[in-house]
């Protein structure tokens with residue numbers, strides 16, 4: 151009576167829907183789960199010689215983790231072991247393996263596919279995904295890591311333009327050496343290498359020095375490296391060193407945004423120094439230069455007439471020596487220089503910048519001008535190609551989102567898998 155009919159077995163198999171398997175039995179358990187026992191449908195081939203199995207050796211029950219099917223399921227595979235009857239084969243017997251549960255696997259393929267899609271496709275946290283599938287955190291993270299390993303080979307791509315940028319993947323920590331009691335600052339940085347045409351992340355390397363990026367470039371085939379025409383970087387001497395070494399014939403462009411940021415920092419330094427010298431204290435809200443400190447950093451073309459008037463008040467009232475206005479003019483002129491459309495215009499703008507720097511006559515402006523001169527070949531590439539690290543920055547924003555949902559990965563390898571996979575999925579979409 152209790153023995154299921156053939157029709158009932160087929161109905162259970164259809165409902166359970168695990169490709170390559172047939173349901174043998176289903177039973178409710180005290181925990182509220184259901185135990186589903188399955189066996190594989192097709193006779194396997196011997197991994198040694200390929201001969202199709204025909205003589206059964208033994209049967210063992212193996213638990214396999216699976217997705218919930220109409221509620222939580224405990225899946226048991228009645229796994230068979232077969233004799234190999236091929237006389238010349240060194241293997242005497244072998245176990246079954248299927249597409250859904252390959253050798254050594256403890257989970258079904260459909261489970262790992264679904265957890266990877268929850269993490270990568272829907273951007274859910276690994277811990278949250280693990281909880282909803284009632285599996286361990288490790289199972290989910292390992293599935294993501296394995297999926298990242300299966301990504302198409304970077305060397306099979308032929309990027310024309312690269313962008314390299316750094317980001318910090320977790321906050322600064324301090325470690326104390328137990329013997330010397332000395333504290334060491336630890337800043338976990340990663341550098342990302344992005345295809346500027348597609349926006350896809352090609353690589354992530356530890357640190358932000360020349361060896362990390364250098365080793366990554368060195369590992370690429372020669373033809374790959376020769377195919378790269380332009381690389382955009384932020385003004386980092388370490389990146390430039392790695393590029394000169396491994397992409398000596400590639401034009402290097404420096405990012406305009408990062409140079410503007412250097413100019414903005416210069417304005418802030420001079421503002422603080424001028425306040426300290428004229429008032430003998432730090433800036434307060436009663437000081438026009440402090441109250442309008444953000445206006446000082448804003449691009450002049452974005453200022454309303456009212457804002458422009460407020461800046462004039464700052465220059466007239468707050469700094470009778472005229473230093474703040476002089477340094478502001480240097481900053482604005484540098485921004486204009488970076489926007490010029492030809493090398494001819496850029497050369498003229500550079501001469502004018504030199505004149506303004508001389509007029510300002512401040513250590514801060516001279517330092518900025520020296521930086522501009524040191525990076526002049528890269529600025530020329532920027533002006534002619536327009537290659538910026540903006541796409542890398544966009545990726546870094548996506549990385550920050552991953553960081554938020556991931557609530558801080560501690561292991562850089564896990565972090566890397568997730569970033570590469572998310573980027574590859576977004577590029578393909």
Ligand SMILES: [Zn+2]
Nearest residue numbers: 196199234239
């Ligand atoms: Zn065999």
